[in-house]
Amino acid sequence: MAPHSSQLKSASRAVHVRNLMRRFATKTILDRVDLDIAEGEFVALLGRSGSGKSTFLKALAGLDHDVQGTGTLETPENLSVVFQDARLLPWRTVIQNVTLGLPGPAGQEAGRKALAEVGLEGREAAWPNQLSGGEQQRVALARSLVRQPSLLLADEPFGALDALTRLKMHDLLRELCARHRPAVLLVTHDVDEAISLADRILVLDEGHLIEDLRIDLPTPRDHGDPRFAKIRTQLLSRLGVETPGRRAA
Amino acid sequence: MAPHSSQLKSASRAVHVRNLMRRFATKTILDRVDLDIAEGEFVALLGRSGSGKSTFLKALAGLDHDVQGTGTLETPENLSVVFQDARLLPWRTVIQNVTLGLPGPAGQEAGRKALAEVGLEGREAAWPNQLSGGEQQRVALARSLVRQPSLLLADEPFGALDALTRLKMHDLLRELCARHRPAVLLVTHDVDEAISLADRILVLDEGHLIEDLRIDLPTPRDHGDPRFAKIRTQLLSRLGVETPGRRAA
Amino acid sequence: AQTNAPLLPKVPPGTVLTIGDPVTQKALEVSGLIKELSFEVKWANISGGPQTSEAFRAKALDVGSVAEIPSIFANWNNLPVRNIAYRERRDPIANPIYRFGVAPGAGIKTLADFRGKRIAFSPGQAQGALVLRALHAAGLKKSDVTLVELPSTGDVYPKALASKQVDVAPLGGVYIRRYIAQYGGDGATLVEHGLRDDPGHLYAPQWVLDDPAKAAALAEYVGLWARATEWVNKNPEIWIKEYYVGQQGLSQDDGEYLVKLTGEQVVSGDWSEVKKRHQETINLLAAELGYKPFDVEKIFDNRFEKTASAALAKSQ
């Protein structure tokens, strides 16, 4: 594990995790995980399907009351989660889902702006089940962003989006980060996405963070850049994919 | 539209669509769409989020009783759908979900094999909500494949999978296609995935199929191949993404 | 209606009678008289006017045992029935079925004091008719009092009196004693009404009486009913033990009290007196409740007038 992560001063860190263990029945999902995330840091989390990424996020969000485990956790109160499923309340309209719990007309206004930003202007009054998969995901994103969290936990928030919409959402997220500087922990399966967005990339495997990689490429990052390709190859091999030719069968 | 699609003889085609219209309230989602898919043909469908891909698949599956529309449709009776949401019955275990409606011990056996193939051996007795997102998606895939359909309609079946698992599922799908030669219509947002798997790629936009591209590259397909890159660029531009440097911000 | 067709001397074989008269049933069993029944009987544990009438309507019952009111109301409401047996208490004024309970502090000593008071009233039941007759006897009209409609089931009346929801309510059976025992200390009292409230009848629907076989069986049953009544008069100890304590689950004390309260019941071979009183009741109820009065002969089957007393005479 990179040394810097444990040397953050308490004042400047957004997330502080020590010795985090989580298990379901006999299966240990997280095995004494340590992690620090600095304020404003953008961290991407990679890992195989079923490796425990969502479990980790839930633990950080304090949502695993019923899961066995131990450990020390410090997170800001003002955090926001984009769940792997969009998790919209089916009985509230789109705009109500975005502004859930936000008071007054200011909340309404912010919600409407957020919806427009994710490309869903005019769908405010729709029911969640009248939206396409990608549209639902974007509503969930808008709901999280409108709250301007100090810590954003996002579980594959772009999984159901096409290339263009995904790029737009990347831009949106970058701009928000630049503005409010939240710490971000983003789970994704897209290695390129991780490299182009994150300051730091973690790989979770068998309950351990087996990789903690700082990305020092200048932004905007060019996918053609050989350093980009090198990081990609390194990460993919960590994930068990041997490339040249990237995704040859 | 490529001329070949309308010249298939009725005997050898799996899907025959003419003049398909679908609308929600005032919004026309599919506007006189024509499409033929030959038996054994592997077709990928791309399109922006909200462009109507899922609507199209549902129409092909005969599942839009309550949607307004007209058109001619011919599809084989024996079709199978992987929905965009995994759509596992929460009150049935994983193995029961896979073997739903399959009779007897033969069905059980096939179901167990299918689960092992998607990497979920030993999870037969789990409830769906005890699975991770990607695991649920793989159960849904196993459920579809175990039925050996003549037509497989798959709506982003790999969206929640990591790179390695995704490659394994690609292999699985390819081998099944080679064996039973179903016609496949695969919705995906991953252009590389489409190019590496499909015989033909469609792009849906504003209710029309604005692209119908036959992929004649030899298999296995090399992502580094310049023809691959050219097709990728062409498709991405159809989707509104201008590249060089592929996904530069 | 062929109420003049003479009764058959013997019950034809194969006759079945459904009888809702649980008290007599028990008496026949205990006394052994039940062995003398020459036809098949299906016993039903049904009592009370409304229930018996409902069972008649459903053709589920052939004969029932009630007081005077049910046959009157049945005839007003399209269910032709007739009384086929009659018994009364030995000293009816001293041994009434009901007494009026008076709520603590209501200050009522005689029927005349009912004026302006709230009286529990259950229309269609014997208690209801008794209230009307008591008012009539005291020279009061319905409008001189407040009739509070309450069902007389269970302990509703004593509870209503105790919580002073009504000033007067007719009480029967163990409730008479229990009410005074529990609330006498608070000032609860009783008022005697001095009226005849004691008639007991067997009655049957017209269509049963029209069936010669069933009519013959009824006649036999009326005879046994009379002898069972006699038997109970003569064997109060056994009756208390077997019926009140054994079957009804009362204490010995309560059983003795009830037997004393009832006194002796006598079967009469002459219906002229009872018919006269019935006619008065019919006229009173008709006037108070807005029905058409009818001739009392409509609800008696005179073929049975002597049946009970004859059976008694024969057995002694």
Place this chain on the structure above:
Amino acid sequence: MATIWDADEVKSSRPSSRESAHTVPAVARPRTSRSRRRLGPGPAIPFGLQIGPALLVLLWVAGSALGWIDPRILSAPWTVVEAFGRLIEQGRLQDNFVTSATRALLGLSIGLVIGTILAVTAGLSRIGEALIDGPVQIKRAIPTLALIPLLILWFGIGEGMKVTTIALAVIIPIYIHTHNALRGIDSRYVELAETLRMSQKDFIFQVVLPGALPGFLLGLRFAVTLCWVSLVVVEQINATSGLGYMIDLARNYGQTDVILVGLVVYVMLGLVSDGLVRLLERRVLSWRRTLAN
């Protein structure tokens, strides 16, 4: 890597693959023909719910007209209509209805409010549940008839007792359904609410109550008929008017035609009340996509 499983045995027992074709010529009208067998109940029959009752009435009319039904056992419809006419003419039916409706609706409203509050309290707090749930179950286990003497003791025999009894009856289905529905809300939505740092009020009004609404509405369907049905019991006591009183009286006297008038009124009240709640259900649950539509 893949050893493809073989399910030929499975496949052979399914219908062989065949083509099905269909054409919908007319434009812009809802597409009804389809290639796939539909497993749900299909589109609603217009006035479908009214068919059953209509058939029963028809049977009654025909049975009485053809002499199959003994009028002493079940009065003929025209006798009942006559009795209706008579009662309306005398003003009795209207009077009784107004009295009863006042009692029923008052009891319903009170029961609704209390039942909902109890359900939310017991649903969201274990202590609330410990204190509330048992007594409600006890109330439910005791037959109302057997409770009447106690209610008289506590609430007298006036209007208060009647409305209280109705309210107590209404509380039961409202409480149980709402509590059950609330406890059945998917925990994923509760997690969501927790991360959104909602206030307790927002949580109740945005998540809990709308999420439990389907259950609440089912409870309401029971409650609206219950409030009418309870009249029969409460109007035995110190009532001089009301539908229950009318039936009670008629039963005491054995007036079958009046009993039937009362029953017909009950049936109509029940069907209309239930129908109104179902209508409400369709409107406020319009977000649902279920087997029903």
Place this chain on the structure above:
Amino acid sequence: MATIWDADEVKSSRPSSRESAHTVPAVARPRTSRSRRRLGPGPAIPFGLQIGPALLVLLWVAGSALGWIDPRILSAPWTVVEAFGRLIEQGRLQDNFVTSATRALLGLSIGLVIGTILAVTAGLSRIGEALIDGPVQIKRAIPTLALIPLLILWFGIGEGMKVTTIALAVIIPIYIHTHNALRGIDSRYVELAETLRMSQKDFIFQVVLPGALPGFLLGLRFAVTLCWVSLVVVEQINATSGLGYMIDLARNYGQTDVILVGLVVYVMLGLVSDGLVRLLERRVLSWRRTLAN
């Protein structure tokens, strides 16, 4: 491209960001402390549901011992316990219980089967619904008390009538809950079933019934208490034993302690039946993740 919205007004009204820390020292035991406020009811209190009834009993004991409760109004617990002892010694309680239980459970079983079949029929076919639903609503709208005369007309005064009345009472909640739950099944699962070319039988047993199970079980909770409660009504008619008969008889003679024994038995039967169904609920609905757990 993005014009970032500004929600500073919004933010200012939320609690300011702060750090919360917690440590769980012991290893391998369920983690209970947490940083996030929990909105659900939290973990179940052991024997929580028994607290309410226990408190009521305590109140009764204390009230009677301290003389707050007039024994004329509500017999003291020890009197009732005495009566219990007496009735059991005489064998009356057991006899009555066996008779009643036979009736109740027979009626319950019949009602369960018929109710479920009706619900599935009406739920899956519009014609079935048209024929079944109305009559069920009509039955529901008529008070049982007022129905008794008709039931006697049709089914006599024997055991048949009693069991039928109980079964008819049980059918109502089973039908309505199952039908409602069935119609409420998410249409996504119906779509799935359609694409899997399930047989009608598989559809009913794999999708419809398990999906409607939560509703059915709630109906069952109503049904199990209803079958006991109905005894009071049916055992008024031509019964010579049974709990309802016992209470009725005791009411005639004013034996308040026996009445209370009857009510206590009812309450225990109700609580135990309801508890058993809830236990069953927890077991067969173990797949659910809801607010409750």
